[in-house]
Amino acid sequence: MTKQFANTGLMLNEPLLWEKGGKGKSAFSMPNQDVEQAFIDKDITGEGPNFPELSEIDIARHYTRLSTWNFGVDTGMYPLGSCTMKYNPKINEKLAALSGWSANPLIAEELNQGALEIMYRLADFLKEITGMDAVSLQPAAGAHGELAGMLICHAYFKSKNSIRKKIIIPDTAHGTNPASAALCGFKPVAVKSGQNGTLSAETVAAVMDEDTAGIMITNPNTLGLFEENIKDIAEIVHSKGGLVYCDGANMNAIMGIAAPGEIGIDVIQLNLHKTFSTPHGGGGPGSGPICVNKKLEPFLPVPRIIKQDNKYIISEDFPQSIGRLHTFFGNFGVMLKAYCYIMSMGDKYLEKASKLAVLNANYIKTSLKEVLELPYDRLCMHECVFSDKKLEQYKVTTLDLAKRLMEYGYHPPTIYFPLIVHGAIMIEPTETESKEEIDNFIEAIKSIVCEAKENPQLLLDAPKICKTRRLDETKAARKPILTEGYRL
């Protein structure tokens, strides 16, 4: 019998902020008014926002109760494919909260050497990991890094007085890829991956021309497969003067194994919140450094941090730069946690992390292909993707399986992505899940597939023991309520 971790525990209800509290309450220790009130022109003053008023214990309970309705990596296994939900080390949180970092970024560089040193050294580490030549840490998320990469490609062609209008994007790509390319005026040209789930060089050769800026390729791709023709593809793209952009969201599979800089990649973004263990924070903040080779270095965002005579200096002196992408230097707080992670792991354990991530994914793939349809039956990298083909006969969907999985105490995998797999179930365990945890997860899925056959209603009705049951998304979208118009 499978261990069911989820149970009906005590879960308290909690209203919206403004449905509790009362006039005159406050949870803030107001500093003293030690100067006189100054004159102010009443014509330009306003009423101030009508915020709810609560005392400190109201606030503490409100957010504590809300937190118990959430599932995080610390709660349980969170095998969300392509999101790399690995464990977030606690020491990194502690060190990022040090009071020394409460510093204004515009104050003279000689007073902030500690912060600049961390950024400089982190960029060096990322160069080493990717095999690229230069890095900017400014982008605040993966999609922001993609945008940086596309802007760099755009600036590169502009510097050659050339305008290229198209960009090749495989059908397995994440939606941010075409959206980022479109912001730079590149029209996506979709190409299909082959029977074995990877892109063939011939497919790229057939569409690559001198009006095409290059290719945006995710490697390992979203099927969890290494694009084995990457070197040939890069050669074809380069021969037509194009550039190879690699979405590095899945770098967790290849640290120390393969270096993007050695296989023809010109530009790649990393996701510090995936590969380098910084927490996802319910959707952000993240950090998406952009790494480039020599050819593209002049176009990196400014300001850049350089080292001169053992001092770290902020420089804007890069005339070909695409410009600035963040008000200041990017998400320093996130970079710091990634730096701590890399320092704790060293090359030795980073490489081991990739190896164990791949081991875990293959173990799940092998164990579950008995009960779920595996459309690409070959060794995978850090994640594996199943389809809903075996579920259809029981008239249950991938969504039903996902909802039932919650009742076993797991966060569901990524579902319905990539689009080329019908009813996709995309599982990325990461290296930080133990065999014991994974065995339980495998048993849970097997048990659910059994239920699908014997008692599908269990899936269709799930979840019954979470904060809410299935929510009416149609209603939410037809008559959107995005704010509550509360008034006094």
Add this chain to the structure above:
Amino acid sequence: MKEINELNIEDNLLYAEDHEWVKQEGENAVIGISDYAQDRLGDLVFVELPEIGSVFDKGDEFGSIESVKAVSDLYMPIGGEIIEINESLADTPENVNNSPYEKGWMIKIKIMDSAQLKSLMDKDTYIKQLEG
């Protein structure tokens, strides 16, 4: 999703390959999407329609419809000028689901070239396409 024989495909309408229907009213025509199309799209949450006065050729995109997790473009089955749109769909997009041929109509056009009507399918041909 409904089986083909459960669908309501009306007799007196013409159908396009992209599942729009056309009802000729003299020199004008009313256009919407078929029961098959609404059924496959699922619960609709938003219908985007063109401005009155715009002119489209056959095959042009004239708007889009959204379900919770998908967007589909709408294509002109024949060319024409928009003379009326179904404004009630702004508040009740579900009419396309509940009443695709009546309350769920989308646009009324002045037909550009009535010869284009010949390229459309009648009920039986359309059902054959759906079965094929």
Add this chain to the structure above:
Amino acid sequence: MRYLPHSEDDIREMLEKIGAESIEELFCSVPKECIRKKPFKIAEPLTEWELESHIKNLSQKTASSDEYKVFAGAGSYEHYIPATASYLLSRSEFVTAYTPYQPEISQGTLQGIFEYQTLTAQLLGMEISNASLYDGSSALAEALLMAVRITGRKKVALSSAIHPGHRMVAKTYLKPANIEIIEMPYLKNGLTDISSASDSESFAAIAVQSPNFFGCIEDLKKIKESIKDTKTLFIVSFTEPLAYGLYKNPGTCGADIACGEGQSLGIPQSFGGPGLGMFAANKKYMRSIPGRLVGQTNDIDGKRGFVLTLSTREQHIRREKATSNICTNASLCALGASIYMASLGKRNFKKLARLNYDKTEYLKKTLKKEGVKIRFEAPGFNEFIADFGKEFSAKYNELKSKKIIAGIPIKQFYPELDGSYLLCVTETKTKEDLDILSKEITS
């Protein structure tokens, strides 16, 4: 390594199940020519204790507010943050979750964001808010792109008194789409001169910041008046939203989009990031808004709940036609801002804003008495420009060594303002701090 939970036995058993001899064998799909050639060398792993001492050491090499009296803001503000905010925000259910794709087990994040959207709309006087963007600069850039989409025009007017960082980012975003940016100069009183955008019919948007980079409150109503009969969108940005506890908010003054940086609402400075990109607009633009949106609905039992909604605007569905390429938000920072706004409440938010104003006015008055020229006379909030003169830089450095930061020299952003410094006073400075500062400056 403590983050890697596999024993040797585990590894062996797992390989057996897979049918592989070694982990290396699992990588056989990576062709030989793609295997890393350069040796992989970073550093020896540090223990937790070595790491702690290394980082603590570096953290002391900063001009932190712990050690320095910092009278600088310019988009990164030092405010008191209630202990509840940082404590509650560190709950791992918030920290270690991802985007709420599965609403039934993400109601904490979802309700938190719904509350954030409501408080933000309330603060800015707008009808709707999104779940947040990266920071103030990308929020401004996204607002401009949105105005271009709505109006179909390819020209925007930006006030030169918008934060230089925000303007530069807007340029970076708009350049490849060939959108023309007109920079409106500032007047002698520190406010934006909108006359250069007088043919407003041709602009997608007019954007001003208030309080602007010089700390001055723009005459938003007048600007709105000048474009009210046009289709041009009025964008009001900000870096110090606490000001709306005292001054009229963007919505009241007719803004179509209000966007900016929310760091001052209880988010640590963290050397400039992460911040919080706040983005609010009027309801009629709902389907053009970039970023995530959380909406209220109910579950199949009729119980209230929250979901991500209007997703068809976004990249994962609309791909290259999406309203933005953004995939996430600054969720944890948004939650922090909510905790902060709710902790203060209506009365104390107003009071705190007033206190910032009073202290700033006190410093201005004291400096004026000593003969320092305050550059701009327009009403301000908690920042202002003081003309200390070109020769002040020696004194500025001397004060640095006394651990006082006497503002930010703004010649780097406005070459014509050589000798001018941007000073900031928040509730964290006492009257005594202010007296010492003016004495040091004028001695």
